[in-house]
Amino acid sequence: MEKNKVFAVFGLGSFGQSVATVLSNNGVNVMVVDNNPAMVESYKNKVTSALLLDTTDEVAMAKAPLGDIDVAIIALNSIEDSIVTTVLLKKRGVSYLVCRAVSAIHAQVLRQIGANEVVNLQEDEGKRIAERLVAPEILNTVAVTKEYSIAEFYVPRQFIEKPLASMKLSEKYNLKLVGLKRVTVAVDKIGNPIRTETLLYAIGDEILREDDVLVLVGKNPDLDDFKELL
Numbered sequence: 001m002e003k004n005k006v007f008a009v010f011g012l013g014s015f016g017q018s019v020a021t022v023l024s025n026n027g028v029n030v031m032v033v034d035n036n037p038a039m040v041e042s043y044k045n046k047v048t049s050a051l052l053l054d055t056t057d058e059v060a061m062a063k064a065p066l067g068d069i070d071v072a073i074i075a076l077n078s079i080e081d082s083i084v085t086t087v088l089l090k091k092r093g094v095s096y097l098v099c100r101a102v103s104a105i106h107a108q109v110l111r112q113i114g115a116n117e118v119v120n121l122q123e124d125e126g127k128r129i130a131e132r133l134v135a136p137e138i139l140n141t142v143a144v145t146k147e148y149s150i151a152e153f154y155v156p157r158q159f160i161e162k163p164l165a166s167m168k169l170s171e172k173y174n175l176k177l178v179g180l181k182r183v184t185v186a187v188d189k190i191g192n193p194i195r196t197e198t199l200l201y202a203i204g205d206e207i208l209r210e211d212d213v214l215v216l217v218g219k220n221p222d223l224d225d226f227k228e229l230l
Contacts, residue, residue: 004029006048008069008094010055010085012039015100016075020047031069055085066092074099074115079106083113090114141223150178150217155208156229165204174222180206181213 008031009020016032020043023030030047034040035054043050053064055076072094076082079102086099090113099115101107107118141151159167169175180200199215200206216223 005070006031006068007071007073008033008066009073009075010034010089011074011076011082012036012043013075013077016073019073019075024048033064055088056081058088061085061088061092066094069094071096071098076100077102079103082106083109086110086115087113144217147219148217149220149223150215151223152181153214153216153226153230155210155212155214158229159208160210162208163204164206164208167208169216173218173226175216175218175226178215178217180208181215182209183211183213 006029007023009016009023010033012020012032012034016034020030020032024047031049031051032040032043032047033051033053033055034043035052037052040050040052051064054060066089069089072089074082074085074089074097076085082099082101083106086097089097096117097115098117098119099110101110101118110118141149143149164177164180167173169177182198182200184196184198216226218226
């Protein structure tokens with residue numbers, strides 16, 4: 001991951017604090033934004049920058065130094081505030097928005113107004129979300145035992161458009177393939193994207209695509225070594 005990528009966390013509740021802390025601990029550029037002066041002050045020395053701002057104020061948002069943000073995480077607890085903030089960040093041209101929803105309807109609205117990702121999780125899941133943002137090549141990891149895990153990876157670039165068998169996962173990497181997740185995106189009648197995931201119990205001559213996801217099981221050190229291919 002590019003260390004100069006700028007992540008901005010809007011809202012320093014428990015969820016936002018967890019995300020900001022994990023991102024900062026991974027050495028990336030982190031901006032935090034909140035309307036609580038004491039909270040902003042407490043984070044000045046913990047992240048790259050801390051900004052005191054009412055993110056529902058259209059004029060203030062238009063003037064704020066937000067132009068360098070690559071990924072915005074909207075972690076506000078108020079449904080109304082999170083929706084308004086998402087709209088204003090979209091207006092500012094932030095290219096990737098990750099929004100926390102507190103209900104199914106809230107999640108639906110966030111998607112409709114342009115959120116790239118919507119997470120409907122409890123605050124203790126902030127750590128997992130942040131770790132995935134820092135290492136997007138690893139999509140999900142589930143521990144099986146202390147030594148073994150199941151992990152999802154995008155196909156390494158050197159294997160795209162090549163047969164699955166050419167990877168030689170067992171021989172070279174000591175990993176077993178659980179399946180191949182294939183993602184397709186279509187558009188419905190009113191223009192909303194429809195994302196479909198299909199799990200293929202992969203055949204060796206299956207040609208790998210750029211957006212395919214490998215579901216692998218193996219020892220944790222072997223999974224870590226495989227990550228270095230990405």
